Amino acid sequence: MDFKPLSQFIDSITSWRIPWAEVLVMYRNETVFRYRNGYVNLEERTPIDDRRIINIYSMTKIMTCVAALRLVEKGAMLLNDPLSAYLPEFTEMFVQKTLSDGEVIRERAKQPIRVRDLFTMTAGFSYDLGAPSIKDVVTRTNGKVPTRSFAAALAKEPLLFEPGTRWNYSLCHDVLAALVEVVDGRRFSTYIREEITGPLDMQDTGFALSGEQQSRLAPQYTYNEALGKPIRKDGNAYRIGTEFESGGAGLLSTVSDYVLFLNGLTNQGTSPNGIRILSPASVNLMRANYLSERIRDDFSWEQLKGYSYGLGVRTHVSKADSGSLSPLGEFGWSGAGGCLAIMDPDSQLTVMYAQHLLNNQEPYVHPRLKNIMYACLGL
Structure with a gap:
C-alpha cells in the first residue's frame, strides 16, 4: 500500500481553496493511513490537529437511520x-x-x-x-x-x-x-448516547458541547468567490432551536470518533471489540437499493452517478455509470461541510474524510478521493 498519491491530493486541495482536510483509512480494523494538512484557523495560521470537533451535518443521517433500524x-x-x-x-x-x-x-x-x-x-x-x-x-x-x-x-x-x-x-x-x-420513549440525544456513542466510547460525538469541547470546535468557512479566499462562517443553520436535535444535520464529532461508528457498520454492525450496533442483516438492508429506475431519475447528483439510495445512505449499484474504483455495495454519505464516509464491508475498508468548508467542492473532491484511495490500497 502506497498512500503518497492520497497525501499529495490532500496537499493539492488545501493549497487550492479548502482551508484544511484530513483523511483516515482503516483496513481490516487497522488504521493503515492518516494524513492531514492545512490551517484549522486561517486568521491565526493554526495547523489542523487530531482532536478538532466539526459539524458533520448530513453524516448525522447515517446514525439516525441506524438508531431507527x-x-x-x-x-x-x-x-x-x-x-x-x-x-x-x-x-x-x-x-x-x-x-x-x-x-x-x-x-x-x-x-x-x-x-x-x-x-x-x-x-x-x-x-x-x-x-x-x-x-x-x-x-x-x-x-x-x-x-x-x-x-x-x-x-x-x-x-x-x-x-x-x-x-x-x-x-x-x-x-x-x-x-x-x-x-x-427517550430523548433522541439520550437514545443515541446510551445505545450507540456510549457503547462505542465515542466521547466527542453529540448534539451539544461541553466547555472543553467548545474550545476544540473548528472554525468554519465558506469560500468567497469575489474575494478569492475562504471567509469565516461559524454556526449550523440546520439547528433551528436550542432543543432541536436534528436527525438530519445536528451532530458534532471528530475524525477519530466518527470512524469508530462507521467501522462498526463496515464490520456488518459489530465493532472490533464486540459492541454490536446492528445485525449483519440490518446492515445489508441499509445498503440495498430502494429506488426504482423511474425514481432514480430524481437521484441525479453529479458525484453520485452509478449510485442509488438505501436507508439513509448512497449505495454503489453501477461501476459503468459511476466510473468509481470502489466495489458494488460500497455505501455511505457526506455532509454540508465536505466530510465523507465510505463503508465497504466486502473490502473491509472504512474511510472518514473531513473538512469544514460550506461550499465544499464535493463533486470535485469526493470522487477523486475515492478513486485515489482505492488505487493506493491496490484492492
Missing part, C-alpha cells in the same frame, strides 16, 4: 408501517400541485407516508426550514423547538408529491429522529 430489529416498528400509527399528526396529509394555468392547489394525499419513506427520502417533504409552520414553531417555543414539536410543525406543510412516488432530499430524517423518540 435498531427499533425495527426489536419489533417496535416496521418499515411498512404508516407513520401516523406513531405520529398521528401525519394521518391526513395534503399534496401541493400546480395546474397548467399556474393555479396552485392542495389535494388530499391518496396514500399514507410509511416509515420506510422517512428512511428513503420518499415522503414528499422539502428541505425548507423557512416554511410558515417551521417559523411558527420557532416563535411558539421561544426558540427551543423540541424535536417532537418540529415534526408536528412539519406535518402542517403540504407535501411536494404523493408519498413513495418520488425521491427528494429533505427533512425526512429529522422526522425520523422524532419517530425514534416516540417509539422508544
Whole structure:
C-alpha cells in the first residue's frame, strides 16, 4: 500500500481553496493511513490537529437511520408501517400541485407516508426550514423547538408529491429522529448516547458541547468567490432551536470518533471489540437499493452517478455509470461541510474524510478521493 498519491491530493486541495482536510483509512480494523494538512484557523495560521470537533451535518443521517433500524430489529416498528400509527399528526396529509394555468392547489394525499419513506427520502417533504409552520414553531417555543414539536410543525406543510412516488432530499430524517423518540420513549440525544456513542466510547460525538469541547470546535468557512479566499462562517443553520436535535444535520464529532461508528457498520454492525450496533442483516438492508429506475431519475447528483439510495445512505449499484474504483455495495454519505464516509464491508475498508468548508467542492473532491484511495490500497 502506497498512500503518497492520497497525501499529495490532500496537499493539492488545501493549497487550492479548502482551508484544511484530513483523511483516515482503516483496513481490516487497522488504521493503515492518516494524513492531514492545512490551517484549522486561517486568521491565526493554526495547523489542523487530531482532536478538532466539526459539524458533520448530513453524516448525522447515517446514525439516525441506524438508531431507527435498531427499533425495527426489536419489533417496535416496521418499515411498512404508516407513520401516523406513531405520529398521528401525519394521518391526513395534503399534496401541493400546480395546474397548467399556474393555479396552485392542495389535494388530499391518496396514500399514507410509511416509515420506510422517512428512511428513503420518499415522503414528499422539502428541505425548507423557512416554511410558515417551521417559523411558527420557532416563535411558539421561544426558540427551543423540541424535536417532537418540529415534526408536528412539519406535518402542517403540504407535501411536494404523493408519498413513495418520488425521491427528494429533505427533512425526512429529522422526522425520523422524532419517530425514534416516540417509539422508544427517550430523548433522541439520550437514545443515541446510551445505545450507540456510549457503547462505542465515542466521547466527542453529540448534539451539544461541553466547555472543553467548545474550545476544540473548528472554525468554519465558506469560500468567497469575489474575494478569492475562504471567509469565516461559524454556526449550523440546520439547528433551528436550542432543543432541536436534528436527525438530519445536528451532530458534532471528530475524525477519530466518527470512524469508530462507521467501522462498526463496515464490520456488518459489530465493532472490533464486540459492541454490536446492528445485525449483519440490518446492515445489508441499509445498503440495498430502494429506488426504482423511474425514481432514480430524481437521484441525479453529479458525484453520485452509478449510485442509488438505501436507508439513509448512497449505495454503489453501477461501476459503468459511476466510473468509481470502489466495489458494488460500497455505501455511505457526506455532509454540508465536505466530510465523507465510505463503508465497504466486502473490502473491509472504512474511510472518514473531513473538512469544514460550506461550499465544499464535493463533486470535485469526493470522487477523486475515492478513486485515489482505492488505487493506493491496490484492492
